[in-house]
Amino acid sequence: MDANLSDDEVPSLVQPGANAKVVNDQGEEIPELVTSADDTPQSKVPITIVTGYLGAGKTTLLNYILTEQHGKKIAVILNEFGDSIDIEKQLTVSDADSTSASPVPFVPLANGCICCSVKDVGVAAIENLMEQSGLFDYILLETTGLADPGNIAPMFWLDDGLGSSIFLDGIVTLVDAKNVLKSLDEGYGDEEKMEKRKNEGHDEHGPLLTTAHLQISHADVILINKTDLVSDEELEKVISRVQSINGLAKIKTTTKSQVPQLEGLVLDLHAYDEVTDADLQFASKGHSHLDPTITTTTITFSSLSRSQVDKFDLFLRTILWEETLPNNTPHSPFEIHRLKARIPLQDGKMLLIQGVRNIYDTNESKAPTDAESQEAKLVLIGRGVDQPAVRESLLATLES
Numbered sequence: 001m002d003a004n005l006s007d008d009e010v011p012s013l014v015q016p017g018a019n020a021k022v023v024n025d026q027g028e029e030i031p032e033l034v035t036s037a038d039d040t041p042q043s044k045v046p047i048t049i050v051t052g053y054l055g056a057g058k059t060t061l062l063n064y065i066l067t068e069q070h071g072k073k074i075a076v077i078l079n080e081f082g083d084s085i086d087i088e089k090q091l092t093v094s095d096a097d098s099t100s101a102s103p104v105p106f107v108p109l110a111n112g113c114i115c116c117s118v119k120d121v122g123v124a125a126i127e128n129l130m131e132q133s134g135l136f137d138y139i140l141l142e143t144t145g146l147a148d149p150g151n152i153a154p155m156f157w158l159d160d161g162l163g164s165s166i167f168l169d170g171i172v173t174l175v176d177a178k179n180v181l182k183s184l185d186e187g188y189g190d191e192e193k194m195e196k197r198k199n200e201g202h203d204e205h206g207p208l209l210t211t212a213h214l215q216i217s218h219a220d221v222i223l224i225n226k227t228d229l230v231s232d233e234e235l236e237k238v239i240s241r242v243q244s245i246n247g248l249a250k251i252k253t254t255t256k257s258q259v260p261q262l263e264g265l266v267l268d269l270h271a272y273d274e275v276t277d278a279d280l281q282f283a284s285k286g287h288s289h290l291d292p293t294i295t296t297t298t299i300t301f302s303s304l305s306r307s308q309v310d311k312f313d314l315f316l317r318t319i320l321w322e323e324t325l326p327n328n329t330p331h332s333p334f335e336i337h338r339l340k341a342r343i344p345l346q347d348g349k350m351l352l353i354q355g356v357r358n359i360y361d362t363n364e365s366k367a368p369t370d371a372e373s374q375e376a377k378l379v380l381i382g383r384g385v386d387q388p389a390v391r392e393s394l395l396a397t398l399e400s
């Protein structure tokens with residue numbers, strides 16, 4: 001495995017297993033950050049982030065889970081306070097502040113679950129809560145309706161490589177079937193957040209990027225809820241639009257947030273430790289560009305030689321860390337929210353790559369089976385990712 005550090009030297013996720021190696025951006029190896037074989041994700045508690053626009057049905061989903069018999073001890077954490085601005089402040093709270101927080105009252109429930117509200121969704125604060133409350137099989141974190149999951153997910157993903165007792169399993173986004181198209185088109189309720197993004201240097205020209213876009217583009221599972229409030233035709237429109245934004249996510253329709261099963265839809269998604277052929281095949285089917293702002297795009301190419309692996313890595317670092325294309329290729333602005341790739345190598349191995357915002361992680365696995373595609377695929381979700389220059393630049397970099 002080969003993972004890289006971002007400019008401020010935050011280490012990437014490191015999974016135990018073959019040839020684990022972490023390097024900084026000068027290419028120097030940092031062996032002490034590699035997790036040991038004993039420190040497997042299985043011994044850690046998975047955390048699913050539940051997000052969704054105001055009123056989409058997040059609390060209804062959690063209440064449903066907390067009253068169902070599922071045989072798991074689940075800790076539900078509600079990040080109830082504050083608006084989007086506060087959340088981002090809370091994420092930067094120092095460890096000292098978080099761990100010295102006064103005990104948080106938990107509400108124990110009949111089916112073994114507990115529930116509590118927190119202001120701080122930082123990793124240290126959540127670990128601290130878990131220490132106070134004993135052993136749990138699972139953590140569900142409900143964010144406020146205006147949260148950007150792209151800011152929250154990297155904290156838990158990164159921390160996995162640092163010996164944390166929790167690891168990120170995935171992001172579930174609830175979508176309100178009745179109101180989502182309006183939210184995507186009008187950004188209703190988002191003005192303050194989008195102004196803040198602009199001030200942070202994001203390029204906010206072009207079609208409107210709303211919180212609803214951010215929550216859909218980062219999702220691993222999307223539950224399109226409140227289906228009782230729309231006609232079949234309206235629902236089809238919503239599904240197509242959501243799919244055109246995020247072609248990687250699993251999509252299910254629900255009423256009153258009643259998921260047909262928890263496993264694979266809310267729990268145990270393994271969204272950050274697996275890159276399956278099936279996911280990428282689906283994303284590659286080319287859903288039409290129904291949304292003007294965010295799209296999923298798939299770039300396919302032939303298997304790589306060993307010497308091309310470094311070139312591919314250079315391409316990723318340039319697009320993710322510098323938000324530009326290698327070799328000064330002219331391009332319009334772009335912004336990548338999520339990426340996945342499966343790349344067969346000519347020596348018979350396979351590279352599996354995961355990314356969220358500007359962090360990515362590369363694992364090497366055994367050769368693809370006969371049933372799996374032998375074609376290399378890079379799937380990008382974000383703004384401006386479908387411009388031809390991105391694909392052309394990748395192919396030129398690999399041939400250079």
Ligand SMILES: Nc1nc2c(ncn2[C@@H]2O[C@H](COP(=O)(O)OP(=O)(O)OP(=O)(O)O)[C@@H](O)[C@H]2O)c(=O)[nH]1
Pocket residue numbers: 052053054055056057058059060061144145174225226227228229254255256257
């Ligand atoms: N008709 C209908 N109402 C629903 C459905 N799911 C949830 N609701 C209702 O919609 C309202 C909002 O649901 P919540 O679960 O509180 O939504 P939320 O996403 O937690 O909302 P915020 O915390 O405000 O962001 C509640 O009154 C729910 O009872 C559904 O499928 N159909």
